[in-house]
Amino acid sequence: MLGLNKKDFNLLLIVMALALLAPFLLNPFPSDSGLAQFNAGYPDLMQKFVIFGIFAIGFNILFGLTGYLSFGHAAFLGVGSYSCVWMFKLLGYNVLPGIMLSVVTSGIFAYLIGIVSLRRSGIYFSILTLAFAQMSFALAYSVLSNPKFNLTNGETGLQVYADDPQIFHSASAPDLPHLFGLSMRATEKLQIGAWEFQFNAGYYLCAIIMIAMFYLSIRIFRSPFGMMLRAIKSNNTRMNYTGLNARPYTLAAFVISGMYAGLAGGLLSAMDPLAGAERMQWTASGEVVLMTILGGAGTLIGPVLGSGLIKYFENIFSKINSTVLHNWFSFLPEGLEDLMVTLIYPFVGKGWHLTLGVMFMLIVIFLPGGLVEGGQRVKRLFKRRKSSDTDDEATQSTPAE
Amino acid sequence: MDAIILQTLNGLDKGSAYALIALGLTLIFGTLGVVNFAHGALFMIGAFCAVFLQRLLSLSTVTIDETQKDFLGNPLKVETPYVHNWFGPETGAAIIDWSVPLAILFAIPVMIAVGFIMERGLIKHFYKRPHADQILVTFGLAIVLQEVIKYFYGANPIPTPAPDALAGAVDLGTLVGFDPNVIIYPYWRLIYFFFAALIIGAVFAFLQFTTFGMVVRAGMADRETVGLLGIDIDKRFTIMFGIAAAVAGLAGVMYTPINPPNYHMGMDFLVLSFVVVVVGGMGSLPGAVAAGFLLGVLESYASTTWATTTIPGINQIIIYLVAIIVLLTRPRGLMGKKGVMEE
DSSP, X not given: OTTOOHHHHHHHHHHHHHHHTHHHHTOOSOTTSGGGGGOOOSHHHHHHHHHHHHHHHHHHHHHHHHOOOOSOTHHXXXXXXXXXXXXXXXXXXXXXXXXXXHHHHHHHHHHHHHHHHTTSOHHHHHHHHHHHHHHHHHIIIIITEETTEESSOGGGOEEOXXXXXXXXXXXXXXXXXXXXXXXXXXXXXXXXXXXXXXXEHHHHHHHHHHHHHHHHHHHHHHSHHHHHHHHHHHOHHHHHHTTXXXXXXXXXXXXXXXXXXXXXXXXXXXXXXEEOGGGGSHHHHHHHHXXXXXXXXXXXXXXXXHHHHHHHHHHHHHHOOHHHHHHHGGGSOHHHHHHHHXXXXXXXXXXXXXXXXXXXXXXXXXXXXXXXXHHHHHHHHHHHHHHHHHHHHHTSSSOOO | OHHHHHHHHHHHHHHHHHXXXXXXXXXXXXXXXXXXXXXXXXXXXXHHHHHHHHHHHTOEEEEEEEEEEOTTSSEEEEXXXXXXXXXXXXXXXXXXXXXXXXXXXXXXXXXXXXXXXXXXXXXXXXXXXXHHHHHHHHHHHHHHHHHHHHXXXXXXXXXXXXXXXXXXXEEHHHHTTOOTTSSEEEHHHHHHHHHHHHHHHHHXXXXXXXXXXXXXXXXXXXXXXXXXXXXXXXXXXXXXHHHHHHHHHHHHHXXXXXXXXXXXXXXXXXXXXXXXXXXXXXXXXXXXXXXXXXXXXHHHHHTSHHHHXXXXXXXXXXXXXXXXXXXXXXXXXXXXXXXXXXX
16 A cells, blocks of 8 residues: 555554554653653654654665765754744744755755765765764854854854744734644643643644655665665675666765755754754764664664654653652662662763763664664564474474484 | 964964874774774863862861961861872972873873773774774763763863963064064963874884884784784784873873863864864874874964954864865875775
8 A cells, every 4th residue: 555565554554653642652641640750742742752753764764774874964954943944034934834945955955965975985974974064063153143144143043033024924823833824832632531631733743744754764765766775785886896876876865864854953943943053963963873773773663763762761861850769769778769869860860861872882782773673683582482382392303413 | 474373383282182182093993993983082081080180189188277267257277188288288289280290190091991991891892893883882982981071070161270380371482583472372282282292203103113013003904914923913902092092081181271171072072083084094193193283273274363254164164174175186085095994
């Protein structure tokens, strides 16, 4: 269906269900219980899940398929954010032109950077993209915010002011990002017993776009173009010997993934009309790499899982402070409680990045294929156990070796 | 003319830091074939060795002096650092004052140990893995090291002054015939440059004139053959990793009076140092050093008011621009060798 085989279609259905039912799935705890802080079903966080999902899906098209490790993808996210806010400033708060422009500008940007950086591969490519991203960051942070030509508004971040033209802004339209009048912040609340579920217009816009982008990525993965990208990853030299020029393919993959990143950046601005230079910093680039690796590079569902997990942990871990920890371990004797709190404290709250770094290392060391590989290993373990049971009966008469 | 000399001098100290970090990066890459994204973190750890030693030396005992009163009328609390008690007030004060140069002695064993632990504990297992994995795991390590330092020392820069005797500036212009007060240069930056030159010279001499260095160079050229000749090349490469870590650490120690260290200083330098390595040519030690100084000086030229008014913001992007131009015209970098990272 939809040009997919049965397995892929099922995967698409699963992602669709996860995305559309997220307000229910992410809210398993009643809102007045002590566990409510583990709920993630509020609009802000859910929007981040899907937006960074798009970002990681796009990154995976480049890294997962061609093996080119870009360390500067955040630049495209930033460019997308800025262009979307500029559309708000010039045309008005409708999100559609903003999102469209952010995809276009980041595509052009990716094309320009891609032409230069794809001349080299391996670490050279990583370093070049990192350098480009840092250059864009430096430009956005200081240079492009001079009074004569203020493109990025520097440290403050680009935002919409009352004296901006906004030529299509009508009096009836909301004064916030909206889609033909439907405000992105509009939230329906549904109260069932002790649970409260929130349905946010902005979230559903992002979720629908994410599903569409996921579908697109499946099609790219299964297309002859995707096969070609995989061939580049497995043996580029051989590709060259067969007379194929690999560069147009890698460039196309780079531009596509740049456009995904731009789309994600545009959506970030559409949800919250403020764009800052810190979105372009190398830490942001590192984060998307981590999401993809954590989920499983080169797999379809991996990046979505990875981004969701990282954003979830980021949010939950950074909320935990020493009082919460003391509450958790209050059942332990005095000395032990303090010991546990001191042991865990560096990893939560402001120390969340430490957890992130440790997680990153552990994944790269022990599970290079990410969560998806982990899942497959567990599955195989069960299968082997089952099959070895049956094997035992069949091969009992023939002694091993 | 004087402006050019002044900017050249200004560029030299930053260039020295780039050259030292890039030298270490190239040493690790040339010997072990690993791209070390945690090298900036080593630079940062070196800087925090100086901070640690300064704090350690300033540890004090508190005694209550009944004869003096503070402004509230309570007996005055007098803090005496332990070193004052041990070595007498004058020597003690001098030791605290000279904590940054002393930190060099402290940092060398610490950095070599850190290097050994990193190589044996982590990087050893990544030789056979793809370059992307090496980049990722060292990147993760860099985050961890940064956050550990942040946990202990906070996020703010920590001022670590140079010794009082070396804190002033020298009027270099008068020495070569310019008017007074035209070319004034801080002592410490001059020291930093000579220190960097000394370290670079020492590393090159070590590789060039010792048997150990000869074996290492042979191993860089053909690891397998050296192994077949019955030499334990892995052990020597581990030592080289320790030396590279020490070079980065010393660069960090000496940099603290120029720029107060904070936990993310390493990453800021690392990105630029990678650019330096790429411009110099991957795997070429002289290339790394030359490109380090070259880019440092270029950056300093680009920061002059004349340059920034002609092209706004040129000082922020000059290094990247140069890197792009070099890579487009000389893909192997300025002194890159054939066959290194060609695939």
